Amino acid sequence: MSSSTSAFQEKKAAVVRFAGDSGDGMQVVGERFSDTSVTVPNSIATFPDYPAEIRAPIGTIAGVSAFQVHFGAQTVLTPGDEPDALVAMNPAALAVHLDDLAEAGLLIVNNASFTEDNLKMAKFESNPLDDPELRKKYEVLDIDISGLAVEALKDSELSMKDKLRTKNFFALGFTYWVYGRPLDPTINFINDKWGKKLPAVADANIKVLKAGYFLGETTEITRNRYMISRAEVAPGIYRKISGNEALALGLIAGARKSGRELTFSGYPITPASSVLEALAGYKHFGVKTVQAEDEIAAIGVALGASFAGGIGVTATSGPGMCLKSEFMGLACITELPLIIMDIQRGGPSTGLPTKTEQSDLLQALYGRHGESPIPVVAPNSPSDCFRAAYDAMRIALAYNTPVILLSDGYIANGSEPWNIPSEESLPDISRPLAKEGDPYLPYKRDPETFARTQAIPGQYGLEHRLGGLEKDEMGAISYDPSNHQEMTRLRAAKVEAIAKSNPELIIRGNKTGKLLVIGWGGTHGAIASAVDGLHNEGFDNITSVNLRHLNPMPTELGALIKGFDKVLVPELNTGQLAMIIRSKFLVDAKSMNKVQGRPFKVTEIQERILEVLKD
Amino acid sequence: MSSSTSAFQEKKAAVVRFAGDSGDGMQVVGERFSDTSVTVPNSIATFPDYPAEIRAPIGTIAGVSAFQVHFGAQTVLTPGDEPDALVAMNPAALAVHLDDLAEAGLLIVNNASFTEDNLKMAKFESNPLDDPELRKKYEVLDIDISGLAVEALKDSELSMKDKLRTKNFFALGFTYWVYGRPLDPTINFINDKWGKKLPAVADANIKVLKAGYFLGETTEITRNRYMISRAEVAPGIYRKISGNEALALGLIAGARKSGRELTFSGYPITPASSVLEALAGYKHFGVKTVQAEDEIAAIGVALGASFAGGIGVTATSGPGMCLKSEFMGLACITELPLIIMDIQRGGPSTGLPTKTEQSDLLQALYGRHGESPIPVVAPNSPSDCFRAAYDAMRIALAYNTPVILLSDGYIANGSEPWNIPSEESLPDISRPLAKEGDPYLPYKRDPETFARTQAIPGQYGLEHRLGGLEKDEMGAISYDPSNHQEMTRLRAAKVEAIAKSNPELIIRGNKTGKLLVIGWGGTHGAIASAVDGLHNEGFDNITSVNLRHLNPMPTELGALIKGFDKVLVPELNTGQLAMIIRSKFLVDAKSMNKVQGRPFKVTEIQERILEVLKD
Amino acid sequence: MSVQPAAPPEELQRKDFITPNDVRWCPGCGDYAILNSLQRTLPDLGIAREDYCIISGIGCSSRFPYYMQTYGFHTIHGRAPSVATGVKVANPDLSVWIITGDGDGLSIGGNHTLHLLRRNLDVNVLLFNNRIYGLTKGQYSPTSPEGTRTKTTPSGSIDHPVNPLLFALGAEATFIARTVDNNPKHMVETFKAAHAHKGVSFVEIFQNCVIFNDGAFDDVYSKTTREEQLLKLEAGKPLTWGKDNEKGIRLNGLHPEIVNVAEIDSSELVVHDPNQESPIQAQMLANLTYPDFPTPIGVFRQIERPVYEEQVADQIKAAQEAKGTGTWQELLHGKSTWTVEG
Amino acid sequence: MSVQPAAPPEELQRKDFITPNDVRWCPGCGDYAILNSLQRTLPDLGIAREDYCIISGIGCSSRFPYYMQTYGFHTIHGRAPSVATGVKVANPDLSVWIITGDGDGLSIGGNHTLHLLRRNLDVNVLLFNNRIYGLTKGQYSPTSPEGTRTKTTPSGSIDHPVNPLLFALGAEATFIARTVDNNPKHMVETFKAAHAHKGVSFVEIFQNCVIFNDGAFDDVYSKTTREEQLLKLEAGKPLTWGKDNEKGIRLNGLHPEIVNVAEIDSSELVVHDPNQESPIQAQMLANLTYPDFPTPIGVFRQIERPVYEEQVADQIKAAQEAKGTGTWQELLHGKSTWTVEG
Ligand SMILES: Cc1ncc(C[n+]2csc(CCOP(=O)(O)OP(=O)(O)O)c2C)c(N)n1
Numbered sequence A, B: 001m002s003s004s005t006s007a008f009q010e011k012k013a014a015v016v017r018f019a020g021d022s023g024d025g026m027q028v029v030g031e032r033f034s035d036t037s038v039t040v041p042n043s044i045a046t047f048p049d050y051p052a053e054i055r056a057p058i059g060t061i062a063g064v065s066a067f068q069v070h071f072g073a074q075t076v077l078t079p080g081d082e083p084d085a086l087v088a089m090n091p092a093a094l095a096v097h098l099d100d101l102a103e104a105g106l107l108i109v110n111n112a113s114f115t116e117d118n119l120k121m122a123k124f125e126s127n128p129l130d131d132p133e134l135r136k137k138y139e140v141l142d143i144d145i146s147g148l149a150v151e152a153l154k155d156s157e158l159s160m161k162d163k164l165r166t167k168n169f170f171a172l173g174f175t176y177w178v179y180g181r182p183l184d185p186t187i188n189f190i191n192d193k194w195g196k197k198l199p200a201v202a203d204a205n206i207k208v209l210k211a212g213y214f215l216g217e218t219t220e221i222t223r224n225r226y227m228i229s230r231a232e233v234a235p236g237i238y239r240k241i242s243g244n245e246a247l248a249l250g251l252i253a254g255a256r257k258s259g260r261e262l263t264f265s266g267y268p269i270t271p272a273s274s275v276l277e278a279l280a281g282y283k284h285f286g287v288k289t290v291q292a293e294d295e296i297a298a299i300g301v302a303l304g305a306s307f308a309g310g311i312g313v314t315a316t317s318g319p320g321m322c323l324k325s326e327f328m329g330l331a332c333i334t335e336l337p338l339i340i341m342d343i344q345r346g347g348p349s350t351g352l353p354t355k356t357e358q359s360d361l362l363q364a365l366y367g368r369h370g371e372s373p374i375p376v377v378a379p380n381s382p383s384d385c386f387r388a389a390y391d392a393m394r395i396a397l398a399y400n401t402p403v404i405l406l407s408d409g410y411i412a413n414g415s416e417p418w419n420i421p422s423e424e425s426l427p428d429i430s431r432p433l434a435k436e437g438d439p440y441l442p443y444k445r446d447p448e449t450f451a452r453t454q455a456i457p458g459q460y461g462l463e464h465r466l467g468g469l470e471k472d473e474m475g476a477i478s479y480d481p482s483n484h485q486e487m488t489r490l491r492a493a494k495v496e497a498i499a500k501s502n503p504e505l506i507i508r509g510n511k512t513g514k515l516l517v518i519g520w521g522g523t524h525g526a527i528a529s530a531v532d533g534l535h536n537e538g539f540d541n542i543t544s545v546n547l548r549h550l551n552p553m554p555t556e557l558g559a560l561i562k563g564f565d566k567v568l569v570p571e572l573n574t575g576q577l578a579m580i581i582r583s584k585f586l587v588d589a590k591s592m593n594k595v596q597g598r599p600f601k602v603t604e605i606q607e608r609i610l611e612v613l614k615d
Numbered sequence C, D: 001m002s003v004q005p006a007a008p009p010e011e012l013q014r015k016d017f018i019t020p021n022d023v024r025w026c027p028g029c030g031d032y033a034i035l036n037s038l039q040r041t042l043p044d045l046g047i048a049r050e051d052y053c054i055i056s057g058i059g060c061s062s063r064f065p066y067y068m069q070t071y072g073f074h075t076i077h078g079r080a081p082s083v084a085t086g087v088k089v090a091n092p093d094l095s096v097w098i099i100t101g102d103g104d105g106l107s108i109g110g111n112h113t114l115h116l117l118r119r120n121l122d123v124n125v126l127l128f129n130n131r132i133y134g135l136t137k138g139q140y141s142p143t144s145p146e147g148t149r150t151k152t153t154p155s156g157s158i159d160h161p162v163n164p165l166l167f168a169l170g171a172e173a174t175f176i177a178r179t180v181d182n183n184p185k186h187m188v189e190t191f192k193a194a195h196a197h198k199g200v201s202f203v204e205i206f207q208n209c210v211i212f213n214d215g216a217f218d219d220v221y222s223k224t225t226r227e228e229q230l231l232k233l234e235a236g237k238p239l240t241w242g243k244d245n246e247k248g249i250r251l252n253g254l255h256p257e258i259v260n261v262a263e264i265d266s267s268e269l270v271v272h273d274p275n276q277e278s279p280i281q282a283q284m285l286a287n288l289t290y291p292d293f294p295t296p297i298g299v300f301r302q303i304e305r306p307v308y309e310e311q312v313a314d315q316i317k318a319a320q321e322a323k324g325t326g327t328w329q330e331l332l333h334g335k336s337t338w339t340v341e342g
């Protein structure tokens, strides 16, 4: 369906946020909007924002649920700083989200829900829609969405309650009209989902979707429509993928390519649970999942599976990382392959469990007793989680080591289009076991990688004992002082040696200049967008780099840093990577910190960069 | 008893090591020797060295037990690099310890035990006493200690087995003769211990002690005797104290002075168990001890006790620190007083559980998820443990914060004389609770210390809820982004503010110069001895400083560092403090590392200092 | 948060225990009824409001302390028993209530629960059993029946579930009871009995999670099923149930069997005796499970045993009686000292 | 450490299971006899040496794997059950033996033991109960009787001890047995029965710690006491003991009582039936404790229940039968894709 009425304003990108009560179906329409946008194709990035409570009472501020989508004609790396358009389905949604709306942004309100009760629950003293200031600041469209949806269904036999439930699709339809998006993908979705089982529901939703669209077509309700034209997207087969889904797929792919059977053991915790949940659905791929009694048991099960010749993986968030730390030490000294995923959230303690943060970096690096170096990999976007998980498995197997993968709630729940890799494009990561018949020294090492070779129960003649006490090369317990020193050195040297095998740094900008902006993990999108944006404005003396490998550090980083006058490290913590960079490179790296349970805004970073440049 | 035969060689200090089978009573005689030496008075330091096994088979290398004592006419800060005299009661003891004996040192051997069986168990192919090289290298006195002891008891009715058991006192008596020490303190000890219950045993031990002494008197068996004259010791009442004993006493003293009831909860682990064991003996001081089911429960019990208005303390070693880390985060966010003691041992994992190491520093600083700053205090000698525990309690109460105390196996088990403080000399560390009747805001802070005020169950009208979720000043759960940022800042600022209240750095040497040697915790003795020694040799461009407070760092450290060309950081790890110093002060601090389960030798440090000076 | 004058214990009312905070459970959650029942129970116990302390782990149920106008501590997942132990050891005068869930108390926290029970601290444990992880949005729990399909067990769970009461009996707890969230009267009675017991009181509460496990207990406690499926335990009374108490339990050797009361001599019925020292009857009752047997509710066991925190205090008192309360000198001087003169 | 040709399973001998490492327990420790008995048991089970895997926690007892010439893993304190679970899930063909102590398995590791038991993995748990912490030099343990004086309890312990078998019954373990370190024949028999059981086998072994708790079990199992104090359980046989089996147990209601066999009709004696589905008889037996009753040894309970790791494998097989083994495309493409043309 295309439209010929009102002319379109051409824009490079736009950000739309759908907000309403948890029961209003905001996640569904947000997903639809982004799925439709990728078919344009636009480049997109999304950010769902659930309430912390399972089910807060209807209409309350605590119960507001939102979904933001950023879509552009050029590569889009974040879900966007501030919405250009906000759909607010009730007063609570308005209360929570209005402040974020861009200046002169489009505000679409379901005025049917602005009842006295709802206003009270949203803690409004008077109806904000009556405030003339609102209409001065924004382009306000208050529509009786509920009423119009019901009206569109006057011939339907659905109950009033069910009719009212379609109102999210009305809002979606109208928003499609504003941005000139096609309705077909959504109609197909509705038919797929309800067509067979609940044809009346399918019909109703389609009707209401169209009614929303036609409201735009047929009335003069809005003056502006926006056009975000086709993006130059690399050719390939794409899907949308969230960070945690991508982790699950990366693990299965890695297990397939390495020939190891995957045993994943986890204990539910927000925002890591969905990795276990996703993997539990891949039984036919030979994936074994164990929901353990706690995080300690979960890593123990994973380590046991690795000892037995599979590849053990566990995932958790901060509190669980604390509990797993003793076992990480055991994995470190026994030199067994293992992957530990930390999907970071706001801390300390239970903190802000549903919000994002990057404050577990130092814990990942140092959160164990003794000298127990463990490689750390940090994916930098939802789809990058696939490659990071695969890479973590490569390192774990090639070096016989536990590996920590540091994701965060933001990229775990966020999703973006993913150019699906072919099987052949992924490197072989299989690693041979010790050979039956050969003499076996458990701690004999490869002279280059310093990795030992694994022998597993069931292999004839290679019986040996591993354990947490220090061992000599033969695998015998050793209290010998110089052996301990040497083993400590070798364990560290092995982790350092990984750097050679890691992918090269991707540097955005010139290799020398005034300011190097160093980030890690999930802030990549915001930092890259900020620096790319400044490049477009002519600041070619700024360069950005995202570290996907935090331990060992990329070998070329030292040289890169030397090429710049200043270094800025934006992080969603109080300066953890900055601390390491300062120590390692003795450079006066400045920190940019944010600990608010939310990602960086692109503009925030740009402001800070300009400030640092001036200093 | 004094002796007039052979003339004495005057020495400033000497080191004696007693070594034998675990059943040979080496710890007993080592203790006696040091107790006698303090009465001279000499300055002393001791180091017991037990086998890792509970009871290794008699005569084996694994079963060797040793005790080293360093005594001097000047302040002695370590148990000594290498023994000047080694008493080896059996071949296994010789095998283990001979390499350490100083060049031309005195070797006293019980040749009665050099039987074929014992030689085999010690893995000697031939009798080392038959090797003429041995006598060239050392001053060897092979004495039939067993035989002479039995001979001395020919009139006793004790069984042969019991007679043989006295042989350690023979060795002791002879060693007393060599160093011209009085017998009376030991005779008194024997009488106290066995005089009443087992008078025959007391008699026998005294007889044999004297026989050992008289062997020296009456034969020409040795040419050399050594005199270590009175040390200039500060006046006061002294006792000998081990690190873990001192921790226990510091806690009880702190509880008394603060008016808080002490609840100590621990789970046994080497080398921390003896803190719990010591405190269990102080019930009449009102000390409550709980042996918990694991380390997690132990810290939970302690935190509960603090919440209820007592002061909760727990102690453990590395593996237990891993387990306690989640609870530390809770203590951090709820801002409750709590003391966590980590008596470090060799890691990673079970590692070298009976050996010393300093490799948990970064764990103490960063081993938790989220931004969870916790002050860290590190005692620097056995007796300093008293003050450090007291200080940790001061900080915990004044700032309402968990505090980590980082000791290590070396100072925990080592002991030294302690000038007992008077009650008045210790500062008041009481901290008032919130006042009943006043309005209570759980997170309202003191404007200077940033500490909140505690209200406890049972207080009328101050009911409130604490917990791991982020709170606002009122104590209500808050997901507000800026509140989280502010609370994160305040928790960090509070810990930083502690620096003002901490004692000044004790600097050994000039405040500017060529090289600053920075150490922390238990390496103090070795580093100070090394630098003091070099001062004596005229190197006045070297200064040493020991950090007792690792978080926050001493405020004056930055300025001090600026006064030196170079910085050297000797640590029993691979460079953990050095990492922090480099980051914080952007100085190219050099590491000196040792990870051998053993303390530094003074000479090692001196060598490294001279190397760095040359570079 | 300012000081609210609380009534003296004898005049406390339900409203004194209500906090101003919004209660944030899902509408219809069984937790509301339990909260209500505890808020109705506490005013009647003759204890001042400031002497109550509610301690929880993490989970939907563990948000409980935030909704009680008493002292409260929302700790970390599974560890409430250890914090409660510290509180009770430090101040035995407090009335301590542990709130936990089937995941909190039996999965991650199973060990602490075990040791709390065997140590017999005088605290009350309310285990909200909804047979699901609520807060983390619906994974199976250690009490979920075999075959439960959840997000983490799309093909059905394979772990044999924990029977919380058998577990508590395995720990030799001194007070063991079960109640249900849809019977406020029974809850209040049970909470009062738990409070009255000197020693640890372990109470399993069947709790309905409307969102992730709605109706989990309908087979035994819905309006239509409860008469046939619930066996109310009453001390001194025979084990009978049904609309007219027409069904009963008698023994065949060690094994219980269901009989028609009318058809047997009533002396053959097992008489409930929660106070017997031997745990065997309680074990027999805890083994009774749906659908073969009715589900007992009420107090299964209540016996006397010394209380942990009292023994801690007693040992201190005994030591002080024997040795005095300790002087500074005794503390620091140890066994032997020497003096260096100035 | 070079490859030693091991005999085929049917010809394996004790010596094939001895490592060259020095055994480092105290002379006289009960652990030696247990080691010996297991080294005598394994060759007879028809399993190749490389298919054995011994997994332990930390403690004196947990040094065990180092002394067995099989695959072994000396893990961390209390966590052997979780590592064993991973091993078994990854490779169900291995014969897995967990070695643990009363501290390792019931103090820090109690929760993992609980969940291992209820999940019914096909592994064998040997719990060396010496009622003390050996490795850390003599603190009391969760099985130490009340009043035990140790370094940490100079005035006597106050915690009520865990009865390991009652605990295992609380976890509804499918195989529960007890044996003693001074009866090699009984140990070998019990180990064989444990191995033969398909599902988790929990074996408590009374083990004497000569150094820190010498004689802890002398009251029940020394040469002079054992006939009067040990009750050997045998399936199908009545519960009798004594020099001439003159004493027996009969029921009074649910309660066991000691009778003189000569004075009663032998049909009154309780007959041991470890295979009954109901745990009640095993519970009755586990409640029997010194000094009121004899101490039962042997197999208390053995019932069938699906095995965890087999169900894991079965669910995978079922999924593969239904959906195939999964293709690369199916894996990565998910529910919907779109194509951007080059
Ligand atoms: C160490 C840790 N692991 C996991 C979690 C996540 N988590 C919170 S509550 C919970 C389980 C809740 O189940 P239950 O105890 O039954 O309580 P319910 O929500 O059902 O009342 C889990 C797994 C956590 N908060 N901390």
Ligand SMILES: Cc1ncc(C[n+]2csc(CCOP(=O)(O)OP(=O)(O)O)c2C)c(N)n1
Pocket: B267, B268, B269, B270, B295, B319, B320, B323, D058, D059, D060, D061, D062, D076, D077, D100, D101, D102, D103, D104, D105, D128, D130, D132, D133, D134, D135, D136, D141
């Ligand atoms: C996390 C951790 N906590 C504590 C210890 C110290 N520790 C080692 S073994 C042990 C208890 C041993 O008792 P038990 O399991 O009964 O074994 P036993 O030595 O008696 O055979 C303890 C507390 C440890 N190694 N790791």
Ligand code: SF4
Pocket: A054, A055, C024, C025, C026, C028, C029, C030, C031, C060, C061, C130, C134, C135, C208, C209, C210, C211, C212
């Ligand atoms: S998820 Fe379930 S248990 Fe949690 S509040 Fe909602 S209904 Fe209650």
Ligand code: SF4
Pocket: B054, B055, D024, D025, D026, D028, D029, D030, D031, D060, D061, D130, D134, D135, D208, D209, D210, D211, D212
């Ligand atoms: S301490 Fe006890 S349990 Fe440990 S080896 Fe010695 S005798 Fe055996």
Ligand SMILES: [Mg+2]
Pocket: C059, C101, C102, C103, C128, C129, C130, C131, C132, C133, C134, C141
């Ligand atoms: Mg639950």
Ligand SMILES: [Mg+2]
Pocket: D059, D101, D102, D103, D128, D129, D130, D131, D132, D133, D134, D141
């Ligand atoms: Mg033990």
